[in-house]
Amino acid sequence: MLEEWAIKNTDLVSITTDNATNMIKAFEDFPELWLGCFGHNLNLAISKALKIQRVDTAVRACRHLVQGFSRSWKRRRALKEKQAALNMPQKALIHDVVTRWGSTYKMIERFLSQQQSICATLAGERGVWHLMPKDADISVMEQMCQLSESLSKFTDALASETRVTLSVIKPVLDHITCEILVENNDDPSLTKEIKRVMREDLNSRYTERAKNVMKMACFIDPRFKMSFLDEPEPAIVDRCVQEALKLTPAQTGEEPQSSSDPPVASEGKGLARLWKEISSTRQKRGEEDKTPTTQENGVREEIKIYLSLQSIPAEEDPLGWWRGHASELPHLARIARKLLCIPATSVPSERLFSASGHIVSPNRSLLKPEKVNMLTFLHTNLK
Structure with missing residues (x-):
């Protein structure tokens, strides 16, 4: 299934299915998180x-x-x-x-x-x-x-x-x-x-792993925060800090350049060329100074700001809230983007299968797959 849809394992966060025996057997050794609907x-x-x-x-x-x-x-x-x-x-x-x-x-x-x-x-x-x-x-x-x-x-x-x-x-x-x-x-x-x-x-x-992810997702949801967590606040904060530190390198997509790499050629002449070299050296020194400890302190400061903000009503969209606060809380926004996309139930996807089943009725059994896909898309989105 993943190969057919060209989904890379590195892009996966979780898979949510029903609890049928074939599903449990298929995902019992799955490296990423598997959740039952x-x-x-x-x-x-x-x-x-x-x-x-x-x-x-x-x-x-x-x-x-x-x-x-x-x-x-x-x-x-x-x-x-x-x-x-x-x-x-x-x-x-x-x-x-x-x-x-x-x-x-x-x-x-x-x-x-x-x-x-x-x-x-x-x-x-x-x-x-x-x-x-x-x-x-x-x-x-x-x-x-x-x-x-x-x-x-x-x-x-x-x-x-x-x-x-x-x-x-x-x-x-x-x-x-x-x-x-x-x-x-x-x-x-x-x-x-x-x-x-x-x-x-x-x-x-x-499982315990699933429960820990559920707690972190509840914490990062601006509707709930600490309201429904039964463990001490430092424990969930430490867990969020570790998750944010793991996501930071993957999010930037940039790896520090080793000292053995040849220097990047600078454009320009005279003072402009020297200024670019000075700026590049200063920037590299700043990146080297950003140790994990400094990043950890930054994440903890973001958590303090996040907890100080007022919770949003239950009917509002948490992902929409995070889109508006991503620049203010970049580390926590990465965690929210990762965890709040995980569906708690497989009902919407099963509803799609039911819709396609009604479309491919005995009287329309000769529909081509491309037509079925288009009709299912229109049925789901034109409401």
């Missing part, structure tokens, strides 16, 4: 909780009920009549997709909201009473729905945005694991188990 990680954690026996039984019962209505137009018509009689919104039941936990949540939420009309519909048909879930299953669905409601907001937000950068993972992950999935004393035992399973699975999805 945050949306996929959240989906896997919730799917693991859905496999708990009591939860799985309740979800199957709800799915069986929905299938019972979808296979009978008479039953669907009777449901609409009962909804109208009870002054309830006339909404159809929702099928879930096994690979998307959000659809399972919507299926359960729709069943719970229409439970009264569903019971009234089934009561008039004795042969289908078995379709109604048991009280124990309904109790499980209520607990699962209550917990999933807040998580669905994060899934919808991450999937709807097109520029979800790595810096947002740390705040969102901390809020989910330390607020939403914290076990309370008054929680039922099943809710505690669901929270524990989700929390442990989410925390195991990121």
